[in-house]
Amino acid sequence: MRVADELISVRDLLRYAVSRFNTANLTYGHGTANALDEAAFLILEGLRLPVDDINPWLDARLTLGEREKLVGLFDARIETRKPAPYLVGKAYIQGIPFRVDERVIIPRSFIAELLLHGELGPDRLGLIDDPSEVGSVLDLCTGSGCLAILAAMCFPHARIDAVDLSPDALGVARLNVDDHGVGEHVELLEGSLFAPLAGRRYDLIITNPPYVAAGEVEAFPAEYASEPQMAHLGGEDGLDLVREIIAQAGQHLTPGGGMICEIGTGRHFLEQEYPDLPFVWLDTEDSEGEVFWLGADSLQQFRND
Numbered sequence: 273m274r275v276a277d278e279l280i281s282v283r284d285l286l287r288y289a290v291s292r293f294n295t296a297n298l299t300y301g302h303g304t305a306n307a308l309d310e311a312a313f314l315i316l317e318g319l320r321l322p323v324d325d326i327n328p329w330l331d332a333r334l335t336l337g338e339r340e341k342l343v344g345l346f347d348a349r350i351e352t353r354k355p356a357p358y359l360v361g362k363a364y365i366q367g368i369p370f371r372v373d374e375r376v377i378i379p380r381s382f383i384a385e386l387l388l389h390g391e392l393g394p395d396r397l398g399l400i401d402d403p404s405e406v407g408s409v410l411d412l413c414t415g416s417g418c419l420a421i422l423a424a425m426c427f428p429h430a431r432i433d434a435v436d437l438s439p440d441a442l443g444v445a446r447l448n449v450d451d452h453g454v455g456e457h458v459e460l461l462e463g464s465l466f467a468p469l470a471g472r473r474y475d476l477i478i479t480n481p482p483y484v485a486a487g488e489v490e491a492f493p494a495e496y497a498s499e500p501q502m503a504h505l506g507g508e509d510g511l512d513l514v515r516e517i518i519a520q521a522g523q524h525l526t527p528g529g530g531m532i533c534e535i536g537t538g539r540h541f542l543e544q545e546y547p548d549l550p551f552v553w554l555d556t557e558d559s560e561g562e563v564f565w566l567g568a569d570s571l572q573q574f575r576n577d
Contacts, residue, residue, distance in 0.1 A: 276339040281334065286311050286326065289307075293349070301380075301495070302495065310356055315342055317362060345360070353495055354494075355495050365381070365418050366384045371451065373444060375444050377416070377441075383478055387423060387426050388422060403426070404429070405475075406430050406475045408431050408472075408473070410432075410434075410479075411479070413436060413503075413513075414441070415441050425452075432459070434459065437462070474526065474529060475529040476531075476532070477529070478533075482506045483510045483514060514535050518546070518571070521571050525571060529567075531565070533566075535564065542564070546574070550567075
């Protein structure tokens with residue numbers, strides 16, 4: 273008898289998937305943190321159900337076709353070691369859906385929480401003097417375009433430029449921009465960091481650049497190795513691109529503007545290397561000291577020193 277013939281309800285399939293995932297020693301971190309959450313995500317997205325809570329559906333009986341589809345997703349997750357969002361073509365960040373495939377890193381930036389719910393969100397703490405006056409935003413290393421799209425939602429009067437070196441990533445970003453109906457606000461630009469911007473200046477720069485050290489990239493488990501390497505690799509210590517961004521950002525900020533940048537676990541190294549820069553570290557529910565803010569004055573003064 274086939275597995276799909278024996279597993280009837282969502283509860284049956286959830287238990288089965290968790291057991292198999294635990295046995296397979298999968299690696300998580302692409303929107304989920306453990307086997308239970310991974311299994312729930314695949315089931316709910318596979319059935320086109322809301323992904324926020326599996327409990328209302330646990331006792332639902334599934335058709336044979338639905339059961340076969342889900343068992344196929346479980347098998348693919350184990351056999352390919354691809355992250356679950358690649359298998360279903362969708363990832364969620366702060367509950368908002370974005371298309372993903374192997375052309376682009378799976379979105380999971382802490383900056384999203386800060387835009388929607390933190391220092392740059394509805395309860396803003398003064399990093400930006402008047403958010404309603406933000407007229408221009410740059411999303412550097414945009415990848416899937418998720419942060420540019422969230423910025424368009426947070427700053428509806430702003431022009432958003434979204435830059436990435438990868439034409440493949442920009443292809444996915446275009447799909448997401450179209451899906452969310454923000455094409456009039458978001459321009460996608462191909463190039464390396466600030467190169468395609470021709471001297472443009474912005475009230476806000478947001479950037480989640482590649483920041484993983486070369487040795488860590490070489491040791492990636494299969495799930496992380498499935499993503500484009502260029503979206504992770506930040507040089508020997510992970511901070512090569514961050515340094516370039518710090519060096520150039522001041523030339524592209526308006527007076528009173530600022531930059532928010534995610535760097536992973538490199539806080540100690542940055543503070544040692546730039547002792548005169550007044551980093552403001554922004555914590556989120558799941559991170560501490562992995563995102564910083566620098567104002568335009570500090571970045572422009574650093575440039576002139």
